[in-house]
Amino acid sequence: xxxxxxxxxxxxxxxxxxxxxxxxxxxxxxxxxxxxxxxxxxxxxxxxxxxxxxxxxxxxxxxxxxxxxxxxxxxxxxxxxxxxxxxxxxxxxxxxxxxxxxxxxxxxxxxxxxxxxxxxxxxxxxxxxxxxxxxxxxxxxxxxxxxxxxxxxxxxxxxxxxxxxxxxxxxxxxxxxxxxxxxxxxxxxxxxxxxxxxxxxxxxxxxxxxxxxxxxxxxxxxxxxxxxxxxxxxxxxxxxxxxxxxxxxxxxxxxxxxxxxxxxxxxxxxxxxxxxxxxxxxxxxxxxxxxxxxxxxxxxxxxxxxxxxxxxxxxxxxxxxxxxxxxxxxxxxxxxxxxx
Amino acid sequence: xxxxxxxxxxxxxxxxxxxxxxxxxxxxxxxxxxxxxxxxxxxxxxxxxxxxxxxxxxxxxxxxxxxxxxxxxxxxxxxxxxxxxxxxxxxxxxxxxxxxxxxxxxxxxxxxxxxxxxxxxxxxxxxxxxxxxxxxxxxxxxxxxxxxxxxxxxxxxxxxxxxxxxxxxxxxxxxxxxxxxxxxxxxxxxxxxxxxxxxxxxxxxxxxxxxxxxxxxxxxxxxxxxxxxxxxxxxxxxxxxxxxxxxxxxxxxxxxxxxxxxxxxxxxxxxxxxxxxxxxxxxxxxxxxxxxxxxxxxxxxxxxxxxxxxxxxxxxxxxxxxxxxxxxxxxxxxxxxxxx
Numbered sequence: 001x002x003x004x005x006x007x008x009x010x011x012x013x014x015x016x017x018x019x020x021x022x023x024x025x026x027x028x029x030x031x032x033x034x035x036x037x038x039x040x041x042x043x044x045x046x047x048x049x050x051x052x053x054x055x056x057x058x059x060x061x062x063x064x065x066x067x068x069x070x071x072x073x074x075x076x077x078x079x080x081x082x083x084x085x086x087x088x089x090x091x092x093x094x095x096x097x098x099x100x101x102x103x104x105x106x107x108x109x110x111x112x113x114x115x116x117x118x119x120x121x122x123x124x125x126x127x128x129x130x131x132x133x134x135x136x137x138x139x140x141x142x143x144x145x146x147x148x149x150x151x152x153x154x155x156x157x158x159x160x161x162x163x164x165x166x167x168x169x170x171x172x173x174x175x176x177x178x179x180x181x182x183x184x185x186x187x188x189x190x191x192x193x194x195x196x197x198x199x200x201x202x203x204x205x206x207x208x209x210x211x212x213x214x215x216x217x218x219x220x221x222x223x224x225x226x227x228x229x230x231x232x233x234x235x236x237x238x239x240x241x242x243x244x245x246x247x248x249x250x251x252x253x254x255x256x257x258x259x260x261x262x263x264x265x266x267x268x269x270x271x272x273x274x275x276x277x278x279x280x281x282x283x284x285x286x287x288x289x290x291x292x293x294x295x296x297x298x299x300x301x302x303x304x305x306x307x308x309x310x311x312x313x314x315x316x317x318x319x320x321x322x323x324x325x326x327x328x329x330x331x332x333x334x335x336x337x338x339x340x
Numbered sequence: 341x342x343x344x345x346x347x348x349x350x351x352x353x354x355x356x357x358x359x360x361x362x363x364x365x366x367x368x369x370x371x372x373x374x375x376x377x378x379x380x381x382x383x384x385x386x387x388x389x390x391x392x393x394x395x396x397x398x399x400x401x402x403x404x405x406x407x408x409x410x411x412x413x414x415x416x417x418x419x420x421x422x423x424x425x426x427x428x429x430x431x432x433x434x435x436x437x438x439x440x441x442x443x444x445x446x447x448x449x450x451x452x453x454x455x456x457x458x459x460x461x462x463x464x465x466x467x468x469x470x471x472x473x474x475x476x477x478x479x480x481x482x483x484x485x486x487x488x489x490x491x492x493x494x495x496x497x498x499x500x501x502x503x504x505x506x507x508x509x510x511x512x513x514x515x516x517x518x519x520x521x522x523x524x525x526x527x528x529x530x531x532x533x534x535x536x537x538x539x540x541x542x543x544x545x546x547x548x549x550x551x552x553x554x555x556x557x558x559x560x561x562x563x564x565x566x567x568x569x570x571x572x573x574x575x576x577x578x579x580x581x582x583x584x585x586x587x588x589x590x591x592x593x594x595x596x597x598x599x600x601x602x603x604x605x606x607x608x609x610x611x612x613x614x615x616x617x618x619x620x621x622x623x624x625x626x627x628x629x630x631x632x633x634x635x636x637x638x639x640x641x642x643x644x645x646x647x648x649x650x651x652x653x654x655x656x657x658x659x660x661x662x663x664x665x666x667x668x669x670x671x672x673x674x675x676x677x678x679x680x
Contacts (some may be wrong), residue, residue, distance in 0.1 A: 117393075201578055205582040207635065208586060214635075214639050215544060229536065231672030232669055234529055235671025243545055245588045249585065258632050279548075298550060301554075306579055333576065335577065
């Protein structure tokens with residue numbers, strides 16, 4: 001893939017690239033601060049954690065004394081405010097935004113989009129908000145785990161619902177340019193489309209991994225529960241490659257997985273229902289004809305389509321495309337790397 | 341883990357370690373030939389593929405002109421015959437065993453055990469058969485993909501049903517010593533226990549991976565099927581870590597996955613039913629209270645138990661333990677590294 005770092009950002013009225021104000025300095029927020037500073041932006045931040053603030057300042061980054069101070073600077077400088085706290089802390093932050101910087105340029109890197117949009121409309125309704133979601137992360141968390149290169153080559157979803165201003169100087173353009181500055185590719189999507197997509201490729205994998213790990217460990221965690229012979233620790237002793245891969249995400253702290261999946265409840269329900277239907281069909285076929293070819297072939301085909309999608313066509317776009325035109329590019333599997 | 345390569349094998353009547361006759365030179369059979377030659381055994385083999393035979397001979401290995409010739413040598417030398425063909429070819433091979441070496445020492449590395457035992461009882465009933473299953477493999481296949489170190493540190497299940505002779509000089513001891521000679525640890529298990537365990541930790545992961553990949557790709561493979569908005573290629577563009585890990589096994593050739601899973605039908609049905617029950621419970625909880633903590637916590641706990649099982653206690657055993665005593669060691673999560 002080509003680097004998008006050379007995409008020229010839309011200048012602010014005084015000619016500089018848009019300043020960035022990051023609220024929250026965990027893995028994603030902390031990486032965003034590092035990456036956007038590395039790209040030459042003016043960046044400041046805030047965190048509720050005194051120890052994180054000290055660590056970030058010791059590393060040379062500009063951390064405001066409080067969220068209110070960071071937001072006041074953002075209002076003054078017409079900066080792009082990026083919310084990078086957990087979803088559970090968002091309401092309180094939005095109340096401060098509404099009090100201090102009610103008209104600010106606002107985006108987020110929280111993950112779910114419909115729930116975020118609803119919260120913004122309720123608690124900070126006059127902000128100029130466009131949601132975002134960089135598809136990047138590790139099993140680690142916290143400031144120390146962050147990296148200026150976390151977003152290199154990642155896909156960064158930018159909310160592109162009908163009615164969003166996508167023109168030059170818009171918040172949509174700000175978010176896209178921030179993504180490009182961090183080395184990411186932009187994927188335009190509507191809020192509901194985004195949530196449905198991540199339910200299938202991020203949240204459902206966690207649920208299936210949980211089910212798989214629980215099945216394999218069941219005779220250890222619930223010995224003698226009565227399903228025929230008790231296997232004890234035998235399955236876990238024999239478990240290797242396919243089990244290890246299929247359950248890896250269960251190494252993540254369970255409260256983070258629960259919050260992430262529950263935050264996308266209605267889209268995840270649809271994905272789980274799809275999976276239940278397919279697993280039930282496999283079960284029925286195995287029990288009747290014994291045949292699993294349809295199930296396995298569909299899975300193999302799906303995986304092949306994903307392998308193809310890893311070399312997604314990269315396109316540059318003119319300014320002024322309408323939201324529906326941009327969303328079509330996302331549905332076609334294209335990723336955006338800059339202005340044409 | 342300690343190496344088990346120094347476990348002294350039971351000598352044959354003429355004082356040498358048991359000779360090995362391997363039928364089938366794919367990934368597993370080819371690796372077994374290399375590993376057992378490297379351990380100092382006398383080894384010969386047979387393959388139905390002329391090109392594989394040429395390749396193996398070019399690499400310096402002893403490949404008989406035919407399966408019959410290899411089996412005749414095995415009968416003469418009281419060798420341990422190891423069946424390493426796909427399950428679909430086993431019946432024809434067993435007929436040759438019955439014709440040429442009807443009393444031979446016999447084991448296999450085919451994977452499923454109840455089906456293998458039934459086939460042996462039907463087609464080669466007078467052989468001295470003890471099933472085996474080294475838990476090793478790669479996504480590759482064929483002679484060229486094999487390696488003398490494939491079994492290093494792997495767990496090798498040896499069939500330990502009631503009535504199996506596990507004493508000194510027995511076929512059970514032959515198989516255990518072959519596993520140790522190849523660097524593996526022995527896990528004793530009954531045929532049905534083995535099949536139930538691998539259904540949970542090897543075959544179910546393939547079915548769940550197939551379901552996950554099919555769900556994510558559904559709007560590409562079946563556009564416009566009518567579940568709300570059509571996401572097109574969007575999910576696959578966004579799919580990264582958790583999807584990649586959860587579907588990796590779908591890179592394997594689908595006909596191999598189908599044959600493996602269908603060969604363990606009844607045990608796999610029970611595992612799929614367990615998974616369906618747990619996924620349905622997650623669905624119900626998500627739809628009613630919205631809570632996924634029970635599902636995710638069970639998965640996290642299962643994964644932690646597996647991490648602990650990776651440092652399974654290694655024990656050496658005296659000769660003469662009864663099958664039930666050996667199976668208890670397997671259920672306790674222990675692995676055997678040699679004679680005490």
